[in-house]
Amino acid sequence: MTNVVVVGSQWGDEGKGKIVDWLSERADIVVRFQGGHNAGHTLVIDGVSYKLSLLPSGVVRPGKLAVIGNGVVIDPHALIAEIDKLGKQGVTITPENLRVADNATLILSLHRELDGFREDAASNSGTKIGTTRRGIGPAYEDKVGRRAIRVMDLADLETLPAKVDRLLTHHNALRRGLGEPEISHDAIMLELSSVADKVLPFMDTVWVLLDKARRKGARILFEGAQGTLLDIDHGTYPFVTSSNTVAGQAAAGSGMGPGSLGYILGITKAYTTRVGEGPFPTELHDEIGQFLGERGHEFGTVTGRKRRCGWFDAALVRQSVAANGITGIALTKLDVLDGLDELKICVGYTLDGQQIDHLPASQAQQASAKPVYITLEGWKESTVGARSWADLPAQAIKYVRQVEELIGAPVALLSTSPERDDTILVTDPFED
Ligand code: GDP
Ligand code: IMO
Ligand code: MG
Numbered sequence: 001m002t003n004v005v006v007v008g009s010q011w012g013d014e015g016k017g018k019i020v021d022w023l024s025e026r027a028d029i030v031v032r033f034q035g036g037h038n039a040g041h042t043l044v045i046d047g048v049s050y051k052l053s054l055l056p057s058g059v060v061r062p063g064k065l066a067v068i069g070n071g072v073v074i075d076p077h078a079l080i081a082e083i084d085k086l087g088k089q090g091v092t093i094t095p096e097n098l099r100v101a102d103n104a105t106l107i108l109s110l111h112r113e114l115d116g117f118r119e120d121a122a123s124n125s126g127t128k129i130g131t132t133r134r135g136i137g138p139a140y141e142d143k144v145g146r147r148a149i150r151v152m153d154l155a156d157l158e159t160l161p162a163k164v165d166r167l168l169t170h171h172n173a174l175r176r177g178l179g180e181p182e183i184s185h186d187a188i189m190l191e192l193s194s195v196a197d198k199v200l201p202f203m204d205t206v207w208v209l210l211d212k213a214r215r216k217g218a219r220i221l222f223e224g225a226q227g228t229l230l231d232i233d234h235g236t237y238p239f240v241t242s243s244n245t246v247a248g249q250a251a252a253g254s255g256m257g258p259g260s261l262g263y264i265l266g267i268t269k270a271y272t273t274r275v276g277e278g279p280f281p282t283e284l285h286d287e288i289g290q291f292l293g294e295r296g297h298e299f300g301t302v303t304g305r306k307r308r309c310g311w312f313d314a315a316l317v318r319q320s321v322a323a324n325g326i327t328g329i330a331l332t333k334l335d336v337l338d339g340l341d342e343l344k345i346c347v348g349y350t351l352d353g354q355q356i357d358h359l360p361a362s363q364a365q366q367a368s369a370k371p372v373y374i375t376l377e378g379w380k381e382s383t384v385g386a387r388s389w390a391d392l393p394a395q396a397i398k399y400v401r402q403v404e405e406l407i408g409a410p411v412a413l414l415s416t417s418p419e420r421d422d423t424i425l426v427t428d429p430f431e432d
Contacts, residue, residue, distance in 0.1 A: 003220040003262035004429045005250045006330075008227030009320035011274040013300070013307060014267040015332035015415055017041025020057040020223045022413075022423050023265075026430045027221035029065045029213055030058025031206075033253030034243040035225030036073040036107060036139070037082070038132040040301025044418040050089060051301055054082055056223050059098065060091050068100045069206055071243065071253020073139040074151065075107035076195035099204040101255075102152040105143040109191060110171050110183055111135030117178050129239055130276025132302050140242040142167065151203055154196040164188045207255025214260055219430060222250040222261070228320040229274075236359075236366055239278025247324040263429040265412060266326035268317055270334045270399075273307040275300045279366040281359070282310035282346045296336040311373065313346040314406035319358050321409045328412030328427055331400060335386075335416045340378040343399060346371040347406060376402060386416040388424060 004023060008014045021043040024030050037053035043060060044050075050060055054074065059066040068074060079100075083093045112135035122128040131137060142148040147166050153159070164185055172182040213220065224245055229235045231245040243249065251258040271292055274280045283289065289309045292298065298307035320326065337343060348357045349369035359366055379395035386392055392400075404410055412432070414424040 002217065002430070003222070003260055005222040005224065005247045005261050005264050007224035007245065007247050007264065007266055007324050009266035009268045009317050009324070009326065009329065010227045010272055011229045012227040013273055013275065014227060014269045015330070016224060016267045017043050017052060017057045018332070018415060018418060018420065019265070019267050019330045019413060020221065021045070021060065022420055023221055023429065024058035024061050024064055026219060026428070027058060027064065028218040029067055029210070030056040030221045030223055031067040031069050031210070031254050032056045032072050032223050032225065033069040033250045034071040034245060035241065036134060036136050037075055037078040038134045038136045038241060038302060039225035042301055042418065043420065045420045048089070050086070050091070052082070053302060054078055055086070055093070055098070058221060058223070059086070059093060064097065066098045067206055067209070068104060069254035070101040070103045071249060073105045073107050073136055073143070074100065075112070075135065076199045080195065080198050095201045098202050099206060099209060100151055100199065100202040101206040102150070102203050104151050105139055105148040106150060107135045107139040108149065108188065110188070111138040111142070114138040114171070114174065117180055121178065128277055134302070137242040145170070149192065151199065154192060155200055155203070160192065161185070161189065210254060210256045214256065220256070222254065224250070228323055229316060231323070234323045236278045237361070237363065239276065263327045263432055264325050265429050266317070266320055266324055266329045266409065267332060268329045269332050270312060270337055272310045272313050273298050275303070275305050275307050280308055280310060281349060281369055281371045282313045283308050284310045288340070292336060296333055311344045311346055312403065313371070314403065315346055315348050315358055317407045321407050326409050327432065328410050328429065329407070330413035330415060331403065331411050332415040334396060334400070334414060335382070335384040337378065337399070338382050338384065339380060343376045343378050344373040345376065345402065345406065347374055348372045383416050385419070385422045386424065387422060
């Protein structure tokens, strides 16, 4: 297939960045279509680590075009800072290799502040989400509320003041309610004018660009952020992010029609992690959970928070396979399981004495669902850096086959270390 959509099939941090970087060798264009700088994608190339939050992971490869689509919420300060940071690592970003959708929504400092005010207030009442405090939720609220400032507004100084007034009427009412100081019109105008010159050179009509590229036969790689269980509709609501993270959003969030999306690749960690609050049926509070966290270096890229760890939950990933229309998966971090005596996989749940095969949508039921496990034998050999099936111990292959069978999707790629080239290719998503 010509195009590939990469999505997270769990709660984020599945290794999307590594896989997108690996696949981008085969692509012409790499497109982000939702989320913002709440994402943290780490790539390791010849021992050098690159941490990306807002920029598509394809940006580190020379000759590829990186695109930020309309579905992304863009903090212009974060964008400028990330371009500068990568520049210091030798990755030059110019309008030649980065385009930003003119109709994408901006995250302003007032969004970041509101996110923080709410999380602080919720900490006291026990209703905290554990957001990344980047202003993601408040910015999407303004987009849906039809009062957002968008990238193109930076170029239209005549109509901008009225838009800022509309936005401030809403935000200052919220801030008064929270007992926080109001913001002046001039402060927002100053903020916007301080970033306009740096952001506008990247602005483009992305749907036109993608349409032309598609007609010429370009290979387009869509890079999802977060994961399916963090999707605003399909995730563990309200402990989710504020965008649709599923593959269908690649179309709406870029302006390319769903018929052109192609292969849907679900990035799937060989165990489960989650950052922030919310239900997690297979979470381990014992020494095995600690082992996974330490061996897997499970600390958030964006906030540095410790990720919660647990067994692989096949019931959840089976749900993701359905919600995304996953064609195949990239199974990552198999190496982290090396050395464990036995491995458990969740195949369903019990709830009120009944067996169920998927996690219900109700928050209360999600919190009380108990996992049903099968147990597999572990392996003692190291799989770190394995680059072919032949390098994998028989028990590791058995584990992979069991995962495929339980989730109902085949493994297309298998990752055995953070390094770009420690990747086993089973089926090339661009050729399938
Ligand atoms: P993303 O948000 O989905 O892009 O994932 P993150 O980059 O936040 O987290 C995945 C972490 O695991 C990163 O530090 C990667 O370098 C690392 N990683 C990716 N694949 C593998 C793998 O197969 N084995 C190991 N040990 N680490 C990996
Ligand atoms: P990547 O792309 C893991 C989580 C936050 C919080 C919830 C809402 O690296 O996989 P938000 O700031 O989005 O309003 O926070 O979503 N979250 C992530 N967890 N990986 C991510 O991105 C995440 N982005 C947001 O921890 O629980
Ligand atoms: Mg991440």
